[in-house]
Amino acid sequence: MSTNFIIKKGLDIKLLGEAEKTIVDLNAEKFAVKPPDFIGCFPKVIVKEGDDVKAGTPLYFDKYRDNIIFTSPVSGKVEAIKRGPKRRLLEIIIDSDGKNEAIDFGSSKINSLKKDEIVEKMLKSGVWPVLRQRPYSVIANPNETPKAIFVAAYDTSPLAPDFDLIVHGQGDEFQAGLDVLTKLTEGIVHLNVDANRTTSKVFLNSKNVQINTFSGPHPSGNVSVHISKVDPINKGDIVWYLYPQDVLTIGKLFLEGKYDSSRVIALAGSEVKNPKYFKTFVGASITNMVADNTSKGDNRFISGTVLTGEKIEKDGFVGFYDSIVTVIPEGNHHEFFGWLLPGFGKFSFSKTFPAWLTPNKKYKVDTNLHGGVRAYVMTGKFEKVFPFDIYPLQLIKAVLVEDIDLMENLGIYEIDHEDFALCEVIDTSKTEIQSIIRKGLDMMRQEMS
Amino acid sequence: MKALRKFIDKQKPHFEKGGKFQKFHSAFDSVETLFYVPDKVTAAGAHFRDAVDMKRTMIVVFMALIPALLFGMWNIGYQHFLSLGESPDYWTMFFYGFLKMLPIIVVTYGVGLGLEIVFAQIRNHDVNEGFFVSGLLIPMIVPPETPLWQVAVAVAFAVVFGKEVFGGSGMNIVNPALTARAFLFFAYPSEMSGDKVWISEMADTFSGATPLGDALVGNFDNMPSQWNMFIGLLPGSVGETSTLMILIGALILLATGVANWRIMFSVFAGGYIMGLLFNLWGINDYMLMDPLNHLLLGGFAFGAVFMATDPVTGAQTNKGMYIYGFLIGVIAILIRVFNPAYPEGVMLSILLMNVFAPLIDHYVIESNIKKRLKRMKAVLIKNQ
Numbered sequence: 001m002s003t004n005f006i007i008k009k010g011l012d013i014k015l016l017g018e019a020e021k022t023i024v025d026l027n028a029e030k031f032a033v034k035p036p037d038f039i040g041c042f043p044k045v046i047v048k049e050g051d052d053v054k055a056g057t058p059l060y061f062d063k064y065r066d067n068i069i070f071t072s073p074v075s076g077k078v079e080a081i082k083r084g085p086k087r088r089l090l091e092i093i094i095d096s097d098g099k100n101e102a103i104d105f106g107s108s109k110i111n112s113l114k115k116d117e118i119v120e121k122m123l124k125s126g127v128w129p130v131l132r133q134r135p136y137s138v139i140a141n142p143n144e145t146p147k148a149i150f151v152a153a154y155d156t157s158p159l160a161p162d163f164d165l166i167v168h169g170q171g172d173e174f175q176a177g178l179d180v181l182t183k184l185t186e187g188i189v190h191l192n193v194d195a196n197r198t199t200s201k202v203f204l205n206s207k208n209v210q211i212n213t214f215s216g217p218h219p220s221g222n223v224s225v226h227i228s229k230v231d232p233i234n235k236g237d238i239v240w241y242l243y244p245q246d247v248l249t250i251g252k253l254f255l256e257g258k259y260d261s262s263r264v265i266a267l268a269g270s271e272v273k274n275p276k277y278f279k280t281f282v283g284a285s286i287t288n289m290v291a292d293n294t295s296k297g298d299n300r301f302i303s304g305t306v307l308t309g310e311k312i313e314k315d316g317f318v319g320f321y322d323s324i325v326t327v328i329p330e331g332n333h334h335e336f337f338g339w340l341l342p343g344f345g346k347f348s349f350s351k352t353f354p355a356w357l358t359p360n361k362k363y364k365v366d367t368n369l370h371g372g373v374r375a376y377v378m379t380g381k382f383e384k385v386f387p388f389d390i391y392p393l394q395l396i397k398a399v400l401v402e403d404i405d406l407m408e409n410l411g412i413y414e415i416d417h418e419d420f421a422l423c424e425v426i427d428t429s430k431t432e433i434q435s436i437i438r439k440g441l442d443m444m445r446q447e448m449s
Numbered sequence: 450m451k452a453l454r455k456f457i458d459k460q461k462p463h464f465e466k467g468g469k470f471q472k473f474h475s476a477f478d479s480v481e482t483l484f485y486v487p488d489k490v491t492a493a494g495a496h497f498r499d500a501v502d503m504k505r506t507m508i509v510v511f512m513a514l515i516p517a518l519l520f521g522m523w524n525i526g527y528q529h530f531l532s533l534g535e536s537p538d539y540w541t542m543f544f545y546g547f548l549k550m551l552p553i554i555v556v557t558y559g560v561g562l563g564l565e566i567v568f569a570q571i572r573n574h575d576v577n578e579g580f581f582v583s584g585l586l587i588p589m590i591v592p593p594e595t596p597l598w599q600v601a602v603a604v605a606f607a608v609v610f611g612k613e614v615f616g617g618s619g620m621n622i623v624n625p626a627l628t629a630r631a632f633l634f635f636a637y638p639s640e641m642s643g644d645k646v647w648i649s650e651m652a653d654t655f656s657g658a659t660p661l662g663d664a665l666v667g668n669f670d671n672m673p674s675q676w677n678m679f680i681g682l683l684p685g686s687v688g689e690t691s692t693l694m695i696l697i698g699a700l701i702l703l704a705t706g707v708a709n710w711r712i713m714f715s716v717f718a719g720g721y722i723m724g725l726l727f728n729l730w731g732i733n734d735y736m737l738m739d740p741l742n743h744l745l746l747g748g749f750a751f752g753a754v755f756m757a758t759d760p761v762t763g764a765q766t767n768k769g770m771y772i773y774g775f776l777i778g779v780i781a782i783l784i785r786v787f788n789p790a791y792p793e794g795v796m797l798s799i800l801l802m803n804v805f806a807p808l809i810d811h812y813v814i815e816s817n818i819k820k821r822l823k824r825m826k827a828v829l830i831k832n833q
Binding site: 232234235300302306307308309311326328330331332333334335336337338339340343346347348349350351352353355365366367368369370371372373374375376377378379380381383389390391393394409410411417421424425426427428429430432433434435 | 453454482484485486487488489490491492493494495496497498499500501502503504505506508509575577578579616617618619620704705706707709711760761763765766767770810814817818820821822824825828
């Protein structure tokens with residue numbers, strides 16, 4: 001059974017520098033696991049600097065859920081364990097030996113496996129963290145059974161990677177991954193595809209899952225949108241979600257018996273000379289990706305999309321959950337009468353700029369805020385890019401006043417901070433809405449635990 | 450432009466913390482950001498932002514007010530010379546009105562911005578752009594002969610008690626510009642109503658009453674033609690007489706999406722429907738007035754387009770906006786007809802609904818919450 005859902009509210013932002021659909025090998029020398037990628041985890045390190053590791057060797061575990069283990073994505077030597085202020089663990093850097101030896105966890109027939117065996121294998125190999133739960137976007141709790149599992153097979157954010165290309169030719173691994181997932185829930189595994197853009201047979205011919213099609217502008221590819229349309233979260237419900245590359249990782253773990261952390265990463269953005277896809281492993285250093293391939297000048301390197309990604313250095317590492325690296329120019333310059341001049345060529349959702357006359361124009365955006373931070377004045381704007389039956393501004397204000405009951409009543413369980421990215425972009429008052437919502441979600445999680 | 454930037458960069462350290470002029474930081478910052486959009490970059494969340502900001506939004510409202518303002522200036526002159534029985538050329542009339550208006554505008558901005566900067570400095574935040582618009586709205590809704598000291602007192606009251614005590618722009622309960630107008634209306638009634646104030650330096654023998662002022666004393670014979678009402682050739686507050694010019698402003702606001710069409714539309718709908726209902730009832734002349742005339746007189750259009758649509762003091766939910774706007778229209782006509790001594794029914798009804806807007810929103814949001822709880826209950830029952 002499949003249903004088509006049409007999302008009307010939202011905004012597709014067209015940017016320059018979309019990745020060309022070719023995949024090349026990235027010979028990254030260094031890889032890193034970054035504990036801050038995992039919301040709500042308190043890392044306890046097992047390895048020391050100088051230790052030899054293989055793909056699948058435990059590096060650290062979560063202090064409060066010690067069966068959740070984080071393992072090395074490649075084989076090599078632990079080069080550095082980087083800490084920040086208050087000894088916060090930032091990165092465990094692995095110097096790859098290029099051989100990519102992996103620990104053997106043993107292959108198995110998926111059909112004959114029980115849920116416990118699957119969970120145990122995924123935990124031991126360090127594959128488990130690819131499963132995250134809604135609400136809160138934290139790593140799934142292995143002791144719980146979700147009411148459904150959602151796989152988003154496409155991404156609608158600006159310059160988003162094309163998952164059709166990424167999974168090409170890996171139908172068996174993908175199906176194996178889905179088969180594993182069906183054993184983890186008593187409900188349905190939903191594979192959500194784009195009605196117009198998804199053409200890959202890998203997705204469309206998937207079995208044992210329910211394929212839902214969606215159409216409409218961003219954020220129609222967001223997991224929260226899928227959940228809200230297909231099987232909304234009520235208080236107490238738990239839904240797990242993951243992305244196509246994660247499904248492949250799970251499939252390979254059971255088919256081949258090893259933690260294969262292969263990732264295809266898109267490199268995109270207006271400052272990239274040759275935007276394209278790179279084949280590498282989880283947590284790869286972007287050094288070899290961006291060296292000689294980005295324009296000179298002050299650039300911002302982002303692991304993830306321009307809407308939700310994390311700022312990294314030009315020798316930084318791709319985040320655990322990210323399939324794209326975006327490079328855009330920094331905007332740290334003053335602009336003379338920028339608010340008063342007509343402003344042709346500037347990106348704006350507001351019709352106070354002439355951008356609405358050229359809806360198909362691709363923009364080069366920089367990181368300038370384009371104004372000062374103000375109290376919320378404008379109303380009725382967020383609703384235009386927010387396809388949920390939730391009052392966005394009221395929810396933001398509920399978080400600001402830390403009213404737990406009101407947050408719950410207004411539907412905070414149904415959304416994630418990424419769903420507010422468009423609101424944040426178009427906000428006249430220039431507030432950091434995603435951080436506010438994240439704070440609200442963290443508050444709820446602490447209150448409920 | 451480089452020279453200006455260099456000059457600003459050179460002066461900046463004096464105004465920052467520890468500099469010799471640090472007490473004028475807010476003033477300096479407001480001037481700097483007037484010329485230059487700041488160089489601040491995104492720190493968290495989305496890495497790029499929309500080009501729109503509060504200054505851009507406010508300048509659009511400002512521009513939308515210009516047609517009504519220019520016409521108002523001309524109309525001051527026109528009414529003045531009409532009362533004297535003279536008819537000089539257009540420019541003479543315009544400049545007469547321009548010179549009447551300029552001091553009021555200067556005083557409003559001087560007092561208002563001065564207070565805003567003082568508050569910004571004390572509270573340690575940026576100067577908000579809200580007064581940019583309020584400062585033009587206030588001169589447009591007062592009679593042209595308002596004494597300047599009264600303007601100054603009213604503006605100070607509006608900025609301090611209408612806005613800053615609540616935390617500044619974005620936090621206020623009632624519209625600051627209407628607060629100023631209401632203050633004048635109740636504090637200095639003799640200068641704010643009657644038939645002497647609407648035409649500047651009027652000849653004594655001339656009746657200077659507004660059409661609604663005439664209606665108060667039961668005089669419906671002096672009603673101007675509907676066309677003149679639409680164009681705005683009548684005595685009144687400076688900005689409110691010309692429905693045509695206000696509609697041009699409304700077009701600018703709606704095309705740019707700065708004002709919400711839901712509010713604007715429902716205010717007019719509410720006023721018109723109330724006018725029609727009174728027609729049906731029709732026990733006196735006032736009730737029998739053409740509902741269209743109601744919309745053309747007494748600043749109704751000005752209130753609907755520029756005052757009711759204030760996003761901060763209006764309803765903030767889409768459903769709430771319809772209710773909020775509709776009630777403004779209804780109550781404005783109600784006040785006007787049942788108590789003709791208050792031709793300023795529009796002002797009073799908007800202020801009243803400003804106070805009730807949060808309540809309307811509360812019930813709209815409450816229904817959303819109930820829907821969510823109902824969905825949860827349905828699931829619980831199904832699973833039992």
